[in-house]
């Protein structure tokens with residue numbers, strides 16, 4: 001018998017700021033001047049304010065079911081801020097942080113989550129995908145977009161965001177495998193918020209890390225502290241740079257924690273204790289970056305008050321605009337079914353619209 | 361006998377089935393501690409333990425495929441798919457394996473599994489949570505397709521589905537989960553899996569449908585009665601195998617039929633019933649067969665949901681059209 005070691009791997013975890021926002025060493029170049037991090041901080045606050053507003057609207061019957069990103073804001077903000085405008089975002093249902101950074105407006109998001117068809121179109125990033133509700137089903141789309149970019153020799157990249165639970169799906173494994181085999185310009189970012197509704201990360205997979213799932217696909221996989229926006233931004237930026245340079249796919253597992261219920265339809269107290277949640281408030285991304293900025297003299301109490309007021313103001317105005325929107329016509333459900341509505345469907349549309357006139 | 365909602369009746373049927381037969385297992389996403397997102401499996405983990413109630417990873421193909429393996433080994437898995445929009449990933453396993461295992465082994469192996477999933481619109485859920493995809497399953501030979509529309513029928517049909525020796529897809533209309541309470545005797549009595557259920561006998565017009573539209577048909581029948589027209593109301597309940605006799609017998613008496621379902625018109629299972637009427641039922645008909653269904657559109661986001669769902673007014677209009685003939 002002979003055995004020999006034929007492959008060797010390791011998975012690294014990167015973090016620049018410690019849990020209290022103290023730097024653990026020199027920061028990456030983009031973060032050298034703390035003042036340059038202020039836009040990221042504002043984006044974290046903006047996302048958190050949007051989420052709080054959306055949850056409040058749902059609680060008062062003015063929005064549908066909504067998935068807050070409370071505690072995970074740095075994942076979307078860090079990643080989206082590392083993208084170029086012409087890169088393509090292929091997001092999940094909890095990715096409003098990335099969507100907001102990319103230019104989807106709060107009103108558009110509220111319309112969508114409020115059940116209005118018009119929220120499904122956004123003025124901002126025209127090539128970005130809509131959020132994917134079926135878990136992991138968009139990873140193959142992201143690989144397809146990446147193949148398209150590669151076929152056209154464009155130096156662009158695709159960022160696909162999924163959850164920890166999503167890494168259990170065949171769609172994820174299939175797409176990652178192809179992306180690895182074909183060296184596609186794709187970055188898969190796993191928001192590991194430790195929970196998939198009521199199922200803990202440990203119950204989801206026996207793998208020590210989710211990052212190592214990439215290794216089986218021949219794709220580099222690494223972990224980052226997902227509550228440190230500096231680390232998320234830097235790591236995603238590097239992965240995107242590799243993708244653009246023709247160096248293929250990467251997977252990044254961002255370690256974070258879902259501080260909210262799964263969605264407004266969920267009651268997390270059925271399956272996890274408050275003590276666990278309280279514990280994770282220490283180290284959450286907003287306070288962490290704030291502590292760093294304050295420590296660097298780049299942020300004051302005054303700045304904080306103004307930033308919070310600005311965000312509250314923006315979301316208040318967005319809410320007013322959302323609530324004041326005239327209702328969409330009933331034909332909205334037919335308008336974009338096909339490029340042109342087939343003749344056979346016109347009578348259905350007319351009948352549906354007749355229902356609108358009073359005899360539903 | 362206690363009053364129960366549909367979801368409570370389903371919970372009671374699951375508990376009863378697990379109690380009476382230790383081969384019955386429950387698996388799916390969040391079915392354990394959380395008790396399922398609609399609470400259909402509430403309390404089962406506490407009562408029957410982690411060797412019989414499994415929270416699975418997010419993996420619909422594996423949930424269905426493992427159920428095939430468990431069933432072949434003599435267990436009776438009852439798998440929950442969280443919403444019908446996610447059941448399509450399980451269709452490969454159902455179509456290529458669950459429904460064919462008995463045939464492919466000439467009866468040596470069988471597949472007594474149940475795949476439960478909520479279906480239909482009407483609860484203002486997000487995208488992909490409101491479809492009525494029963495026709496994707498009714499065209500799979502070897503698979504039973506059952507849709508309850510009341511707490512009692514939910515209880516009796518689910519028990520029958522679990523006790524059956526072949527695979528059953530069991531579709532639970534979400535908007536009926538908590539719509540009404542009625543007395544449900546938790547006495548282990550099941551309902552037949554090949555019988556339509558006549559809910560009302562009238563003799564003037566037949567209203568036939570399943571799932572979420574059944575209460576709408578009953579409400580339409582009330583309104584018709586006030587106008588002096590008596591409707592037969594039939595809950596198909598077991599789409600496959602279809603009890604065409606009950607429907608044909610009703611139409612033999614009424615000569616008029618309004619078929620109602622929430623799924624889109626084209627290729628909907630109502631077309632199968634219409635075809636039976638156009639065949640053996642043709643000479644009973646006094647009026648064209650009417651179909652009142654969801655539009656041939658994607659179920660809209662929640663704001664337009666009520667304009668999508670076929671309701672009382674459309675059923676009434678169709679019945680009146682039908683009654684004007686002959």
Ligand SMILES: Cc1ncc(C[n+]2csc(CCOP(=O)(O)OP(=O)(O)O)c2C)c(N)n1
Nearest residue numbers: 094133134135163164165166195196197446
């Ligand atoms: C294919 C599929 N199955 C089930 C669901 C229902 N569901 C919605 S979110 C979710 C858990 C997802 O967990 P994770 O991937 O960790 O994302 P998170 O919600 O934590 O952001 C489930 C099971 C779904 N949306 N899609």
Ligand SMILES: [Mg+2]
Nearest residue numbers: 163164195196
């Ligand atoms: Mg998660």
